Amino acid sequence: MNPLIKVDHLYLHFENQQNKNTLSNVSFQLEHNESMLILGPSGCGKSTLTFCLNGLYPRELDGEMGGDIFINGRKTTNYRPGEISQSVGVVFQDPETQFCMLTVEDEVAFGLENICVPHEVMDEKVDEALRLVNMLSYKRSTITSLSGGQKQKLALACILALEPSLLILDEPTANLDPIASKDLISTIHALKNKTNCALIIIEHQLDGWVELADRSLLLNRDGEVFYDGSLRHAVDSMLPQIEEQGVWLPKVTQYVLNQKGFPNQFIPLTIQEFLDRPYHLDSSGWETVKNVRQTNDIFIDASTISWSNRHRDILRDVSLQIYKGEFIAIIGANGSGKTSLSRILAGIQKPTTGTIHVRGKALKSWKESHLRAEVGYVFQNPEHQFITNTVFDEVAFSLRLKEYPQKDISEKVEGILETCRLSQHKDDHPYSLSQGQKRRLSVATMMIDNQNMLLLDEPTFGQDAQSNLELMKLLEDRHSQGTTMVVITHDMEIVHHYATRVVVLNEGRVVADCSPLELWEKSISLLQQWQLDLPVFVQLKNSEKEAYYVSTSS
Incomplete structure (x- = not known):
């Protein structure tokens, strides 16, 4: 059987960057139902590679592309425009770039209509896709009313509705709050177990994704592959190169590597791996109390700020004093x-009600x-x-x-x-x-x-x-x-x-x-109610305390 994806000596450069390739001599394969992390520094060509895999390049490329890409044994250049999207679904880094309708429901239905899904089953498919990303309650909403994170979820729902053979996620959690990120990762885990869909994840924040990936493909700043294999082997064998290229590692891995005297024969990639082999963490430098406010000079004084958009209350009676420094x-x-609050504080948009003073002067009195x-x-x-x-x-x-x-x-x-x-x-x-x-x-x-x-x-x-x-x-x-x-x-x-x-x-x-x-x-339940999570270091320190109490009480 042909691999799902085969990339053979791919290179690409843009018209305005003639002296430097964005991608250079990239070769790899992806099997059916396989999951891969693509990692690398900012600007190394990760998103560009996505545009090559979904056929957007070279068709829309202002530049030159060489080498070959095969999907199911067929060159991407031999597919008709739009045909690849039935096999390769991409959730782009900026979800707004892939929307073309006004409402959530119509956006999900748009792709289904393009592949001629019968109308009698379309509603069910739209609802199921929105349900998977916890967006069903926004079905009738306009896209412009959604937050950045909600737009990311909608983009994912649009792709999931098409049931592609390969799902590419380009920094899917970048706009999501901590709990929403966990929910999305759990959703992808469940989808992976339920379908035969292959998966490529392009991410900087690896927490939660490590367990899902079979392989990791690492790119350097010159757009070249410098490693292809398990992340575990990469961390164990080529850590200096990874750090030199600025490739993110899971947060627990970062903390452990910063520890003096931590045994280097095993470096955890997940919190569970750390808990399975607990070591003491030196908290110096991580739990220092930062300088609290040292002045009573109020820089911004916001009083009873409210703001509504399309009959929906976004901010409700917010009062906030920001002190200098x-x-x-x-x-x-x-x-x-x-x-919305930040834009109001900066004077970019006006509140529905309430007042703002900057350095004691009413915001509306300031010359722009x-x-x-x-x-x-x-x-x-x-x-x-x-x-x-x-x-x-x-x-x-x-x-x-x-x-x-x-x-x-x-x-x-x-x-x-x-x-x-x-x-x-x-x-x-x-x-x-x-x-x-x-x-x-x-x-x-x-x-x-x-x-x-x-x-x-x-x-x-x-x-x-x-x-x-x-x-x-x-x-x-x-x-x-x-x-x-x-x-x-x-x-x-x-x-x-x-x-x-x-x-x-x-x-x-x-x-x-x-x-x-x-x-x-504060209690974990309260933080979760606010869609927040503890920093990884605090989680690790808390686990140490729990282990101590268990050992002393037994």
Whole structure:
């Protein structure tokens, strides 16, 4: 029997990158019903490879592609346009790029109509697909009313309805809250056991996926395969190369590798593996109490903020004071109102009711240019803020508006591009970057202006391990210099290691406002009700305590 997928010496480069291949000499096979993780640093060509597998490239490619790709023994170039989608289903990194209808129901039905599914069974198939991703209650909703995480679930439902032979998930949990991520992974596990569908997962956050994958394909920064085999063998035999390339490892693996004196003959890839061979974790450096508020200077005072959209209450009576120099994490379930609150605090959208003061002055009284000099905002979707044709010009734009000397502009822009690992892309169009690179560019455009406050909506989305560390160090350095940071995130590790204060939203209301350590002390049932989970390190420390109590009581 032919393998489901065969890739033979694939290379690809884009028209605007003639001197560098995005993918180089990539070869691998995927068998029927096999599961594979594709891992690599941001910008190494993982998503580009997806476009090759589903036939979008070379048909829509502005560049050159060579080598061969076979699906069920047939070259992808011999398929008719759209034909491959019946065998290969892709949930893209940005789900909005694959929607074409107005409502949830119509979007799922669209693909079924294209393959001529009879109308008498279509409703049942639509309902079943939405049920699998816990979106059935949104069946009549408009797509524009959904949160980012809900859109990700809808994109998955659209693919599942078609019952493909291969399902490709491109960072499927990037926009999901912790509990929704677990639910999605559990759903994929169940689907894998119930169907003969092969699976390719492109992910940076590996927790939950390791047990599902039969193999791992690792790409380096030059778009070359440098490993093909089990993740266990890769960690045991080539850890230095993995770390040098910035490939994420499971969080429990990261913590264990940071331990001094931890036995290196066995490195756990899952929490269960750690529990099966418990070792003491040194908590120094991980549980230090961060500097709490050291000033009574209120930077933003939001009072009784409410906001409704299409007759739906998004925010309800939110009051919040943000003090100068804080590092605040705003967390909560998908659709809880985090992005809406941040946009209102930044003056990008107006509340339905309530008042906001920035540095003691009513927000509505601020001149727009003066407000932007005080408050910077990084959008959840980076493309929403790009306005120029090159990466360099994007970062330089605000400096040119302020009529900085060209020498100063060049020095500042080159410096921030180097820090954000974007120097080699300075002449590229922002839209040609990978999602992770776009995110770093969006952060760079705000960091260059030295505002007194930065609001960042999911700043680490799509980042590899090295980029994530460098980006958070950049934010931490700015915070240490007095910049007030407000970060929206689903990453509990960021909350634990960087935030001085955490604000939890649930159904549009503030339900907790405390330090991270105080939040982790709340009951698991309450955290789960808010769609939150404990950071992995806290889970490991709690397991140590439980093991201690069991041993001393026996």
